[in-house]
Amino acid sequence: MHVATDEPVLLAPTLLGGQSFRFRAIGDAFAGVVEGDLWTLATAPGGLAWTSARRRGRARLARYLGLDGSYPAALERLSQDPVLAPVVARHAGLRVLRQEPWETLVAFVTSANNHVPRIEGILARLAEAAGEPRDDGEVPYHAFPDADAVARLGERRLVSLGFGYRAPYVRATARAVARGDCDLEALREASCGEAREALLALPGVGPKVADCVALFGLGHGEAFPVDRWIARAVADRFFEAGEAPRDLKAFALARWGSDAGLAQQFLFHAARVEGAHGRRAPGASRLASSAAP
């Protein structure tokens, strides 16, 4: 199937850049499980080529990637920022995904003090252990397990899947969501601040994780997750040494408003591939050295 779009879409940094953890590159295409179905995506002339067993896949894909026509205007607004403009120009097509809230919540509780490749492995094993098996194409796969299924696994099993010391957090959070103590769907309609506060009440969810869930899972575009990369990128790009404010979220909201989340994604991606301050990003040397015998 094919979806036409004249909007820029950069699949690789969008799907593999640390927002979602269940996509992998297969040649020039990307395969991943979204909303319980296996998808393959690739850039194609005039748009995207995609496959999925799901009916009405085009609409779901458009929603997931945010192909609603609003992106060019957002790029235009961010490009008014003289500091951000060159970053936006270099990576136009990088998008904020609209993922399922529950999966996003588990993923980012898992992300705390952790590496992306390890997060991917943990979530893959979780899906295999507790997610509904599917076999509607060439390769079988597993849907992401719902909160009840995760809670049922138990703490020890979660540890064995690799969650480590986060296992009790994941289980307690799963229980809270499964019982309805935390209604994630309702938080989509709530304000970003209300959503953030509700998420912060969950074990294993601090400020950074709450903002990631608000942004990537609940569609709150003003959420501005501050991690060490963003803290350094903002300090380096927008302030003289030692003059960065304590509250970077307030800075971001004042500067970019409801585009703060997208701005964050550009800054994060730029920091990782370009390195902050012109320094090489970790991984650059690894790739170089691993090429040698």
Added chain:
DNA sequence: CCACGGCCTGATTC
């Protein structure tokens, strides 16, 4: 309110 140490785990680094 704020600063600080500890933490599963495993890939990478030294």
Added chain:
DNA sequence: AGAATCAGGCCGT
């Protein structure tokens, strides 16, 4: 080779 270091933080003190 075997020991540190580090990773998109969070929690408890």
